[in-house]
Amino acid sequence: GQNIDQPTEMTATEGAIVQINCTYQTSGFNGLFWYQQHAGEAPTFLSYNVLDGLEEKGRFSSFLSRSKGYSYLLLKELQMKDSASYLCAVSYNNNDMRFGAGTRLTVKP
């Protein structure tokens, strides 16, 4: 199968940096997406990676290594409002989109 693996839960301190990892099956890979989902709300698109390297968007960055089947989402200068679930999703050939179970991030004062 095409499992997407990410940690279930993480905790970090306000103002700190946190890295959320995601690993996936590489066969048929097209691209990788990160979504943020606050409790009771819609998942919202954060970023996508097609090529190897780092994509930066303000406090959020996403990294991809296609050969290793590995990505991470980096959140800097954490704020309390960053407490949410972060979903890693991979687009495979034939428009097949697979999601991970999500990483629940708790930001503490």
Added chain:
Amino acid sequence: ETGVTQTPRHLVMGMTNKKSLKCEQHLGHNAMYWYKQSAKKPLELMFVYSLEERVENNSVPSRFSPECPNSSHLFLHLHTLQPEDSALYLCASSQDLAGGLVENIQYFGAGTRLSVL
């Protein structure tokens, strides 16, 4: 506000009831999706529609019946559900099904929290 609206937000139904979930997108997208989200599990893709035609049905039980009357609206008709069907049901849309990744970015509604008693 993501441009995708789902109603109702919460639904409680008995196993013999018939109900429908509604999704409307105001983004001018051509593709729409139904997902099931259970606690601590990955999003499960249920149905995919492109230009009002169903293109994917991931072995979903027949007690779930989708309907796409036009490219802006998507329904999920429910009948004789089981307690294990209790979950958050998410609707999403994307500009297109095929094409570059930008066109495949999915925009989600806030979901319908379904409880089957």
